[in-house]
Amino acid sequence: EKEGYEHFMLKEIHEQPKGIQETLVRRLNEDGTINLDGISMTKEDIENFDKVYIVACGTAYHAGLVGKLVIEKMARVPVEVDIASEFRYRDPFVDEKTLFIAISQSGETLDTLAALREAKRKGARILSVVNVVGSSVARESDDVFYTWAGPEIAVASTKAYTTQLICMYLIGLYMGSTKGTIEKDYYTQVLEELKLLPEKVEKLFGEEDQIAALAKKYHRKDQVFYVGRGLDSGVSYEGSLKLKEISYINSFAIAAGELKHGTIALMEEETLVFALATQDFLYEKMVSNVEEIKARGARVVAIAKEGRTEIEQVADEVIYIPPCMDEVSPVLAVIPLQIFAYYVAKERGCNIDKPKNLAKSVTVE
Numbered sequence: 023e024k025e026g027y028e029h030f031m032l033k034e035i036h037e038q039p040k041g042i043q044e045t046l047v048r049r050l051n052e053d054g055t056i057n058l059d060g061i062s063m064t065k066e067d068i069e070n071f072d073k074v075y076i077v078a079c080g081t082a083y084h085a086g087l088v089g090k091l092v093i094e095k096m097a098r099v100p101v102e103v104d105i106a107s108e109f110r111y112r113d114p115f116v117d118e119k120t121l122f123i124a125i126s127q128s129g130e131t132l133d134t135l136a137a138l139r140e141a142k143r144k145g146a147r148i149l150s151v152v153n154v155v156g157s158s159v160a161r162e163s164d165d166v167f168y169t170w171a172g173p174e175i176a177v178a179s180t181k182a183y184t185t186q187l188i189c190m191y192l193i194g195l196y197m198g199s200t201k202g203t204i205e206k207d208y209y210t211q212v213l214e215e216l217k218l219l220p221e222k223v224e225k226l227f228g229e230e231d232q233i234a235a236l237a238k239k240y241h242r243k244d245q246v247f248y249v250g251r252g253l254d255s256g257v258s259y260e261g262s263l264k265l266k267e268i269s270y271i272n273s274f275a276i277a278a279g280e281l282k283h284g285t286i287a288l289m290e291e292e293t294l295v296f297a298l299a300t301q302d303f304l305y306e307k308m309v310s311n312v313e314e315i316k317a318r319g320a321r322v323v324a325i326a327k328e329g330r331t332e333i334e335q336v337a338d339e340v341i342y343i344p345p346c347m348d349e350v351s352p353v354l355a356v357i358p359l360q361i362f363a364y365y366v367a368k369e370r371g372c373n374i375d376k377p378k379n380l381a382k383s384v385t386v387e
C-alpha cells in the first residue's frame with residue numbers, strides 16, 4: 023500500500039499535487055468560475071453573514087489560520103478562528119448571521135463535532151471542510167466542502183492540510199465574487215495561481231535531497247523555532263507541529279514581530295530557527311527579524327521565493343519555493359517543513375507513521 027515509499031507520511035507528502043488538483047477540478051467550471059454544486063448556500067445567505075467562525079483542531083486549525091486571512095481579505099467579513107475545545111466552553115458570539123466553518127480531515131474529531139453542535143444550536147449556518155465522505159462532521163453539517171486528498175493514514179497530517187488550504191481559497195473567492203468585494207481580474211488571477219500549484223509542489227520535490235541534508239545536519243537539536251509574518255505565521259505553526267509530533271523535538275512557533283516581546287530571550291548560539299519570508303510586502307520586515315535572530319547567534323534556515331535573494335545575506339541557509347502570488351504561498355511554503363520534519367524523525371529513528379501517544383483521530387474530549 024505504501025507504493026514503494028518507506029512510510030505513509032512520505033507517500034502522502036508526494037500525493038499532494040494530486041490531492042490539490044482533485045480538490046480544484048471538482049469545483050471549477052469550464053468557463054473558469056467556481057461551482058458550489060451540492061452546497062445550498064445562496065447569494066442572499068452569503069450577503070447576510072456578518073461573521074465567519076472557523077473552528078478546528080491541530081493541523082486543521084492551522085489551515086483555519088490561513089483561511090481567516092484569506093476570507094477576510096477576499097470577502098471583507100470578520101473571521102474568527104478558534105480551537106474547537108476552546109470555542110465550546112466560552113459562549114461564543116454565534117447566531118443566525120454567522121457562517122460556521124468546521125475543518126476536519128477525519129470528520130470524527132469529537133471536539134470539532136461538539137463545537138459544530140453548539141454553533142448549530144445557536145442558529146449558525148454550518149459549512150464543513152472534510153476529507154472523509156459521510157463522516158459525522160459531514161453528516162451533521164448543512165453543507166460540505168470536501169477535500170479530495172484521498173485516505174490519509176499517517177498520524178501526521180500533510181495532504182489534508184494543503185487541500186484544506188485550497189478549500190479556504192475557493193470559499194474566499196466564491197464569497198468575495200458573490201459579494202462584489204473582489205475584482206474579476208483578481209478572481210481570475212488567484213484561480214490561475216491555484217491551478218499552477220500542483221506543478222509547483224512537484225517542482226519543490228526536487229529539493230528533497232537538500233532538505234534531507236539539512237535534517238541530517240540538524241536532527242540532534244533539542245529546540246527549533248518557526249517564525250513568520252502574515253500568512254507565513256500560520257504556516258509556522260503547522261511546521262512546528264509537524265516536527266514535534268513525529269520527532270519529539272521541542273518546537274515553537276511565533277509571529278516574527280512578536281519575538282522581541284519576550285521569546286527572543288531563548289535565542290542562543292546554535293538555536294535553530296526557520297524563518298518564513300514568502301510574503302513580498304513583509305519581506306523587508308522579515309529580513310530585519312532574521313538579523314535580530316542572527317545577532318543572538320542562532321542558525322537560520324529561511325524559506326523565500328525564488329528571485330528574492332537578499333535574505334541570503336542574513337540567513338545561514340535558504341530554501342526557495344517557486345515564485346507565486348503571496349496569497350497562495352502557504353501551499354508551497356509548508357512542503358519543505360513537512361519534508362524536514364519527516365527526515366529529522368527518520369534520522370532520529372522515530373516511528374514516523376505512528377508517533378507515541380498520538381492517534382489518527384481524536385474521538386475523546
Ligand code: M6R
Pocket residue numbers: 079080081082125126127128129130131134177178179180263264267382383384
Ligand atoms: O481529523 P481532524 O482534521 O479533525 O484532526 C485534527 C487533529 O487531531 C489533527 O490535525 C492532528 O493535529 C494531526 N496529528 C496533525 O498532524
